[in-house]
Amino acid sequence: MRGSSRAPLTGPRWILGGLLLVCSWLVADAALTYAGRPRGSPVSALGWVVPETWLGSQALLLACKLVFLGAAAAWLARRWLPTSAWVTALAFIAVGSLYWENLPWFRHKYVPPAMLLVAHALASHEARARDGRAPTWLGPLCVAAIALFYALSGLSKLIAVGPSWADGLSLQLWLAWLGDQDAFLTRLLLSDRLYARAAQTFVLVVELAALVALASPTARRLVGCALVIAHAAIDATLHIDFRSQIALVVLYFGAPWERFVDPRSRRGASPGPAPRCALRRRATRTAPSRRR
Template identity: 40%
Template sequence: MRGGPWARLFEREPALFAAGLRGATIAAALWLSLEVDLRWTSLPKDATVSAAGLVVPTAWWSSPALLWLGRALLWGGAATWLIGHARTVRLIAAWATALGMLTLGSLYWEDLPWFRHKFVPPLWLLVVLVAHEHARAEPGQAPRWVREGAVFVLACFYAGAGLNKVLTSGWRWADGTALQLWLWRLGDSDSLVRAWAIGDARVAAALATAALAIELAAVLLVPLPRLQPWLAAGLVALHVGIDQVLHIDFRPMILLVVVVLLPWPEWWQRRRARG
């Protein structure tokens, strides 16, 4: 294994990235947990949409007890994970945090009449971080697969979003018609971007094409690391635009994109070396 093509994944690097990823992922998960409530439980349920929904009885998803159990696991586990020092305590806390996020995300998905896809990346990043807690410990060091795994999670998420658009609607999704419909129904009526896109099909097509191109380009995050800062800028711009026009809060995802895709650990180390 050490001499094979996967050897680079098991090299050691300063633990700064892993520590930053843990803090950012926990912050994103806690922020998203504040969105979870039971206001949609009265709506008719259709197909099961989460893995946990295949195991937990349908009637449980409208249970306040399950909601509070998920919150307790997530918030209690996260706090213990951040301040704990004993390895066993950290392992238990890490698993509790991931299980809490899985519970809350699944509960929300099973009760909502639509998807909240932004719950997916924090959960999978928590899985990567839980695996890191099981890895061989070296003070101040972390295996490189933590960083590569985090990049892989975002690459799958964003490229999958773009691929899903192509598979369901074809390349005509980029003509902007679907975007115009979304903006007409849900967009901020005071937004100039909304008015331009609805009033001019060319503007809508340009915006839709740019969004689709950025999402599909995420497949390059793993094989071409030098593109990561540029794609990070594109993804942040995409999220900010959606937030401003459709008022969908993507701040947790913006945080994760910045922490995972920008080389801030190297910037920090160079600054310390000069100081």
């Protein structure tokens, strides 16, 4: 059948399935709660190409959600690759863009999943040839995308405020205003500015050093653990929902990417056993002739 492909999924099926599950959760959670409020300049590419009257359309949001779910199901079932992969990625970006265009502030939780979907969509072009194994570049690309997201987050703090961002005072002010006063960690950070300064320094260092995750599997897992701790602390004190981000960090920084790579795609890999017909021809050439 020409319109479908039963080629294996690119990379480990459970990693792609986990990514699509996280994205489905974000898509289902997206709502135009603040639609109708005065809107400033566009914050997404969709905001420049879609009429402003459409940006607050519940029908358009629902249509993008349904397209995403349908395309994601086709992708997971290995149908119509790579088209289904790209439709999934674009539909997710459209949902996130509609959400951003109607939000009084900016939420970054749609950015890493969108980058990962694009990476997997690029890899889906090689799914037939790779026999279900991940291309050599897929794991490093996904890890680099997430690490770069955090590194730029830390860099933006330094550019905007400088090292004084981690002075502890700003965190204490946020916790006093918006923090959960019943949480033990909130009370601890408010009790002494030194604790707050240490917490902010930890977050800043982890973000700036996120690209170290590319150095080795051990470094990747250590950075992943540090990022999870930072997210969990923010969730415990300020109740900012980072569950989707934690899930992606655990999934991609904890995955044994080295085991998923197709050995044929490694440079310098030893070739497999030669076919029998080739061995016969080689033996025929090297056998000494009985004729003088």
